[in-house]
Amino acid sequence: MFIDVLIDRVRSLGTPLCVGLDPSIELMTASDRKLFGVDGGSASPERCAEALYSYCERILEAVSDLVPVVKPQCAYFELYGSYGIAALERVVRSARDRGLLVVLDAKRGDIGATSRAYAKAYLTPGGSLGVDAITVSPYLGPDSLEPFIRAAAEVGKGIFVCARTSNPGAAALQDLTIGNQTVAELVADWVQPWSEKTRGICGFSGIGLVVGATDEQSAQVLRKRLPDAIFLVPGFGAQGGTVDAIRACFNDAGIGAIVNVSRSIIYPHLFKSAEEQLPVDIRRRTRDVIRQLRGAMP
Amino acid sequence: MFIDVLIDRVRSLGTPLCVGLDPSIELMTASDRKLFGVDGGSASPERCAEALYSYCERILEAVSDLVPVVKPQCAYFELYGSYGIAALERVVRSARDRGLLVVLDAKRGDIGATSRAYAKAYLTPGGSLGVDAITVSPYLGPDSLEPFIRAAAEVGKGIFVCARTSNPGAAALQDLTIGNQTVAELVADWVQPWSEKTRGICGFSGIGLVVGATDEQSAQVLRKRLPDAIFLVPGFGAQGGTVDAIRACFNDAGIGAIVNVSRSIIYPHLFKSAEEQLPVDIRRRTRDVIRQLRGAMP
Numbered sequence: 001m002f003i004d005v006l007i008d009r010v011r012s013l014g015t016p017l018c019v020g021l022d023p024s025i026e027l028m029t030a031s032d033r034k035l036f037g038v039d040g041g042s043a044s045p046e047r048c049a050e051a052l053y054s055y056c057e058r059i060l061e062a063v064s065d066l067v068p069v070v071k072p073q074c075a076y077f078e079l080y081g082s083y084g085i086a087a088l089e090r091v092v093r094s095a096r097d098r099g100l101l102v103v104l105d106a107k108r109g110d111i112g113a114t115s116r117a118y119a120k121a122y123l124t125p126g127g128s129l130g131v132d133a134i135t136v137s138p139y140l141g142p143d144s145l146e147p148f149i150r151a152a153a154e155v156g157k158g159i160f161v162c163a164r165t166s167n168p169g170a171a172a173l174q175d176l177t178i179g180n181q182t183v184a185e186l187v188a189d190w191v192q193p194w195s196e197k198t199r200g201i202c203g204f205s206g207i208g209l210v211v212g213a214t215d216e217q218s219a220q221v222l223r224k225r226l227p228d229a230i231f232l233v234p235g236f237g238a239q240g241g242t243v244d245a246i247r248a249c250f251n252d253a254g255i256g257a258i259v260n261v262s263r264s265i266i267y268p269h270l271f272k273s274a275e276e277q278l279p280v281d282i283r284r285r286t287r288d289v290i291r292q293l294r295g296a297m298p
Numbered sequence: 299m300f301i302d303v304l305i306d307r308v309r310s311l312g313t314p315l316c317v318g319l320d321p322s323i324e325l326m327t328a329s330d331r332k333l334f335g336v337d338g339g340s341a342s343p344e345r346c347a348e349a350l351y352s353y354c355e356r357i358l359e360a361v362s363d364l365v366p367v368v369k370p371q372c373a374y375f376e377l378y379g380s381y382g383i384a385a386l387e388r389v390v391r392s393a394r395d396r397g398l399l400v401v402l403d404a405k406r407g408d409i410g411a412t413s414r415a416y417a418k419a420y421l422t423p424g425g426s427l428g429v430d431a432i433t434v435s436p437y438l439g440p441d442s443l444e445p446f447i448r449a450a451a452e453v454g455k456g457i458f459v460c461a462r463t464s465n466p467g468a469a470a471l472q473d474l475t476i477g478n479q480t481v482a483e484l485v486a487d488w489v490q491p492w493s494e495k496t497r498g499i500c501g502f503s504g505i506g507l508v509v510g511a512t513d514e515q516s517a518q519v520l521r522k523r524l525p526d527a528i529f530l531v532p533g534f535g536a537q538g539g540t541v542d543a544i545r546a547c548f549n550d551a552g553i554g555a556i557v558n559v560s561r562s563i564i565y566p567h568l569f570k571s572a573e574e575q576l577p578v579d580i581r582r583r584t585r586d587v588i589r590q591l592r593g594a595m596p
Contacts, residue, residue, distance in 0.1 A: 022412075075406070075419065076415050078416065078419045079419040079425075080426055081383055081425075083426075084419075085380040085383045086380035089379055089380060107406070107435075108373070109405060109437075110371075110373060111463065111465040111532075113320075115373075117376075117377050118373045118376065121373065121378075127377075127379075128343050128381075128382070129379060137407060137435050139436060139437040140463050140465055140468060141469070141470040142470055144465060162438065166409065167410060167439060169438065169440045170439050172488075173436070173437065173484065176481075178474045183471065
């Protein structure tokens with residue numbers, strides 16, 4: 001079961017850090033772009049996709065013995081169409097071969113029949129991707145989430161439903177109050193019965209929420225409502241998440257959330273001049289973030 | 299500009315019908331599954347993707363001189379990974395070569411940087427897909443929509459933001475009232491300034507909404523709020539949409555919306571025993587729906 005393996009690895013590695021794989025040619029160093037043959041802006045989609053794969057391989061190599069889980073972001077691969085998706089498939093396979101769990105950041109969500117097709121695409125064992133968990137978006141209502149949740153529950157995989165995200169505009173809808181609860185809490189209520197009845201041996205459920213590290217109050221309330229559901233926590237680092245908000249996403253024993261960090265780990269050159277080769281810098285930054293997170297734990 | 303071409307074609311063909319391309323091997327006839335070599339359930343993703351392409355080709359052949367626009371649904375192609383996306387790319391190219399406009403039903407939506415990558419993937423001319431418009435999902439807030447809207451406005455393409463969808467559970471969030479407006483109306487308000495300033499020669503804007511044919515009241519209110527924005531109207535046919543709700547999506551001159559029909563056109567055998575070969579049946583059903591829609595127009 002995804003959740004038991006996840007909690008087990010978080011414990012044995014001593015960190016809930018998830019490394020986000022958001023590979024972008026624009027954000028690579030000039031020397032990497034040259035190395036991968038994608039400098040100059042006229043590279044083919046095939047070559048660009050290959051560059052994404054190569055960049056992700058370096059990240060995986062640097063972090064696979066340090067963190068329990070990685071989160072590829074679909075969008076960056078979709079940019080190169082079928083070549084990009086083929087690269088994503090290779091990245092997912094490579095991550096799993098290295099013993100990493102894989103959460104696909106897809107934020108899918110559609111009417112029932114369509115959500116069923118998405119769920120089958122991403123959660124069916126032996127499917128083209130077959131990741132361990134995916135993110136879904138709840139605007140279409142509970143019936144748009146159910147096919148994902150059912151599919152995940154059936155095969156012991158995970159779902160992270162966006163409840164309170166980490167972007168600046170998240171509050172415009174998610175923080176609005178209807179009756180005596182926010183929209184984010186309403187969405188959490190849709191998920192609650194499922195998380196309650198899908199707990200693993202570890203006591204947690206893999207049917208959980210996306211809860212940004214940017215809003216401490218909603219993290220507290222959502223953790224209270226779904227005490228046993230796994231949270232995926234974006235927004236720490238580049239997006240300005242706080243240690244207090246992170247802390248609120250865990251239970252009192254310091255369990256129950258994974259914290260995603262993408263840019264500040266995978267593009268070290270954007271934050272300070274690279275000291276050594278990229279894999280070495282990525283490894284050092286991963287260790288730095290692991291230390292910071294340790295300070296944030298309850 | 300997408301919107302001008304669309305309105306022009308709707309006028310010259312005399313119908314706002316959009317044919318949904320939701321190809322599913324499970325819903326094909328047994329003889330088609332045999333023909334495409336995907337019967338028995340053990341076909342490779344490559345062969346399955348080829349079957350989706352072949353099925354869509356038949357639909358395109360049957361409808362391309364009857365309707366202005368088609369709407370492929372991403373999920374059904376993503377089911378077969380990179381092979382599926384390669385098939386989708388071929389379907390999009392074929393549709394455009396036949397003179398059809400293409401709305402990609404993707405319902406994407408993410409934090410700013412990620413939405414920018416999605417927008418680039420689907421709306422950039424010369425991008426791997428380069429469709430005419432896409433659907434997006436607004437749960438993450440206005441800053442998650444802006445990259446799509448800006449990209450579309452820049453290159454004269456279209457965006458359909460999900461406001462009030464056609465699924466049974468849509469009401470659970472979209473119909474909730476906050477202050478004096480529903481969530482669907484709030485989302486419409488985010489889109490309004492953009493639709494107002496991106497009108498084409500035809501007087502309409504290609505920055506519009508998804509408004510289901512299943513709820514007349516919200517269709518009326520949303521049409522009033524965004525008098526000049528194009529609406530994509532799903533839910534007519536299999537999902538139980540009504541003629542009155544459809545009517546409410548158009549302006550008084552009978553312009554301003556496209557009405558999507560998928561299953562009841564592309565799977566004639568699910569609704570009555572097929573009389574002739576599939577393309578003939580699809581063509582007949584398309585003509586039937588066009589007639590029904592004519593009766594629904596203001």
